[in-house]
Amino acid sequence: MVSLMGSVLFPTLNTWNGSSSSSSRFLVSGRRVYSDASSSGHSMIACACMAPPRNLRAADGFSASKFNDSRNLENLNVDQELEGESDVLIECKHVYKSFGEKHILKGVSFKIRHGEAVGIIGPSGTGKSTILKIMAGLLTPDKGEVFIRGRRRHGLISDDEISGLRIGMVFQSAALFDSLTVRENVGFLLYENSSMSENQIATLVSQTLAAVGLKGVEDRLPSELSGGMKKRVALARSIIFDTTKDVIEPEVLLYDEPTAGLDPIASTVVEDLIRSVHLKGEDALGKPGKIASYVVVTHQHSTIRRAVDRLLFLYEGKVVWQGMTHEFTTSSNPIVQQKELLVEVGVVNEMSRTILGIPGNGGGGLVRDLNGCMIFAFAQSCVHCFNMVAETTAFMYKLQFCMSKDHLKIVVLDSFGGFP
Numbered sequence: 001m002v003s004l005m006g007s008v009l010f011p012t013l014n015t016w017n018g019s020s021s022s023s024s025r026f027l028v029s030g031r032r033v034y035s036d037a038s039s040s041g042h043s044m045i046a047c048a049c050m051a052p053p054r055n056l057r058a059a060d061g062f063s064a065s066k067f068n069d070s071r072n073l074e075n076l077n078v079d080q081e082l083e084g085e086s087d088v089l090i091e092c093k094h095v096y097k098s099f100g101e102k103h104i105l106k107g108v109s110f111k112i113r114h115g116e117a118v119g120i121i122g123p124s125g126t127g128k129s130t131i132l133k134i135m136a137g138l139l140t141p142d143k144g145e146v147f148i149r150g151r152r153r154h155g156l157i158s159d160d161e162i163s164g165l166r167i168g169m170v171f172q173s174a175a176l177f178d179s180l181t182v183r184e185n186v187g188f189l190l191y192e193n194s195s196m197s198e199n200q201i202a203t204l205v206s207q208t209l210a211a212v213g214l215k216g217v218e219d220r221l222p223s224e225l226s227g228g229m230k231k232r233v234a235l236a237r238s239i240i241f242d243t244t245k246d247v248i249e250p251e252v253l254l255y256d257e258p259t260a261g262l263d264p265i266a267s268t269v270v271e272d273l274i275r276s277v278h279l280k281g282e283d284a285l286g287k288p289g290k291i292a293s294y295v296v297v298t299h300q301h302s303t304i305r306r307a308v309d310r311l312l313f314l315y316e317g318k319v320v321w322q323g324m325t326h327e328f329t330t331s332s333n334p335i336v337q338q339k340e341l342l343v344e345v346g347v348v349n350e351m352s353r354t355i356l357g358i359p360g361n362g363g364g365g366l367v368r369d370l371n372g373c374m375i376f377a378f379a380q381s382c383v384h385c386f387n388m389v390a391e392t393t394a395f396m397y398k399l400q401f402c403m404s405k406d407h408l409k410i411v412v413l414d415s416f417g418g419f420p
């Protein structure tokens, strides 16, 4: 996963409304910090890309961002209202994006509808995180259009005035502000922008934490939490919202590789959590979740199986296949068949790591492919990057594994015998 523009972002993109109190405030280590935020009498959006105050920088390069606009839906100037399309929350239309000479997205089009649980899969470097950031409004397309509830977004989310949808982004690791308590982390947006009282916020924070299965941790610092608890806190921070508003917009959550680097049990917990906060799910309190739709970028087959209903397959800068998850496994599309194996090899990475030990030690072992066939794999070289030959009874694949602290990239270099 590529980190977001190399900097830790504010966890929220905030809207101030002139009708609320004239200053926003935030409690830092027992001190209340006020910032003059709203005297103009109309909504203002703070850029998600603003660097947080130094003492609010997250510890580990992860951040969760929420982009929130509270204006009334009636004010929407709908540019594009297609018949039967009223449930489309986000649409990307012919989106192109290059970084220098690298042409990453070459005409990506898809829609995210109300109630959907969508996965974006595809080989490493194909632009999955990039399209997620474009949806979130953190990157602009070079060409093409992004529609939010039918209205075209111009530029970044921070310089546009689109309302009617909250978009949250949850990155790979927790990125909690290490000097703030769990309560302050989760309630950050509300302390900063809402007119809610401290008691109201504290109650809402506790309810939201309970919804993700956490109780009694409000006063702890992030350093006092386990990795899994941090992920829950980050999720709570991304789903909390001001319940006192007159109009509450639906929210789409964008997850970038939420289970990368987790062992299978921890992955399952996160996958179930993602489901539970969706409106079709049930949270830890037994209540329906509040997230209207979500999009998950993932390499992990278990995440596809457990957390996603529909898939977009991104390949060489385009969506080459989309359909329901069960259709993916039976697809006769040759690209999908090939990548299916790729995805599954990604799943076994933890296992292969265990079997092979430290990469480069020349070890080898058996791993299982999607069809249950045993594959013999052995490492060939180096410390962080190594090649592997994976062999089934009928086929042999030469794979390149590029392993960093928490990420494993797998590229098919060559295949022998062709794909079935």
Ligand SMILES: Nc1ncnc2c1ncn2[C@@H]1O[C@H](COP(=O)(O)OP(=O)(O)OP(=O)(O)O)[C@@H](O)[C@H]1O
Pocket (backbone or CB within 6 Å): 001, 002, 005, 099, 102, 104, 122, 123, 124, 125, 126, 127, 128, 129, 130, 131, 409
């Ligand atoms: N801000 C940037 N500046 C320059 N290059 C970038 C930037 N963001 C992404 N890239 C490049 O664009 C390509 C696509 O990156 P992206 O993270 O979207 O891929 P991905 O499909 O999510 O990959 P992975 O599965 O490995 O996380 C990569 O080659 C990456 O190095």
